Amino acid sequence: MTEQDYVPISPDVMAAEIGKWTQPTRRQTDGTGLRVGNKAEFTLVAPVRPGGAEIFRERVEKAQIEAAYWEGKLGTVHDLRVCLINDGTQILFAATYSDEFNPYVVDVINFATPWIDHMFTDVAEGYPGLKSPDALAYIAKHQVEASVWYGSNEDATVRDVARGQRTLAALGELLDAAQA
Template identity: 35%
Template sequence: MTTIEKATTRPGAKAGQSNEFTLITPLKPGGAERMRKLLAAGFTGDRQKNTDRIGTVHDLRFVIFDDDTRVLFASTYDGDWDSYMDDFATIIPDELDLLFHECEGYPGARNPTFKNWLVSSQVEALAFYSAYPDASVRDVWKALKTKKALDALLDEAA
């Protein structure tokens, strides 16, 4: 397999600065059960902190279906496709490998064919909606921090 060169357009629908990413791929035999155990606690604690380190992830989800033979991974993110994938592969490659190692053909985040594997399993959404298409994750975090400070100030003044 040859490495896909950075293209000007990657798969995925866009709404303002928000982008969707949907991946559907087969699981290894027994992979569904192992993935369920791995993700039983969801995205809390260290897993949430690791994901937050990316700084562009609005949401994400894993869904196992087809009698435990396939998994859907979907996310909404800021920025362009290549930067998003590069961030995962360089900031939290071990976490990424842990989460996707049950997927058939997954080469690993550090493998030069990583993006090829993603593109081969990616499905572009027919329609994509974002409630705040012009607000980045960092904008939302900042707004929530400002609201918290303002609420505290108003509570103190009351």
């Protein structure tokens, strides 16, 4: 659809303004999910086994306390959400990450298996554990592609963002010292 043909949701917004912000998505080259620039989305929705919701609720505090440690080991995750949905009958795992799908999944398996298994073992129906030879088939079975997805700063990696924050902090210290 061309800009001339496009009619925005709101009559208060011009098609040309929407065009400035349009973010083209594409499908993953090696897995399910959408990409924008260097970022990708990963969404998994799995059924919860009987009693699994209670087990998840018992484990969630420890999972939250350790989230930054395990995700930091990966170094590619921009954000992650794990929660029970649909009255505790399903578990949602949704992440935004940098780089390609297969390296992301391999990194999760190599660096975060204890943490992921803590959240999913005895919670998600049929979850085999990340070290199982059946793990990739389980992921493929329950992974869904987002219908609508937006990723800000689409070419910035997690490392780029961290470097930018360190640079801003150093600049702030330099400016503070110059004013003293």
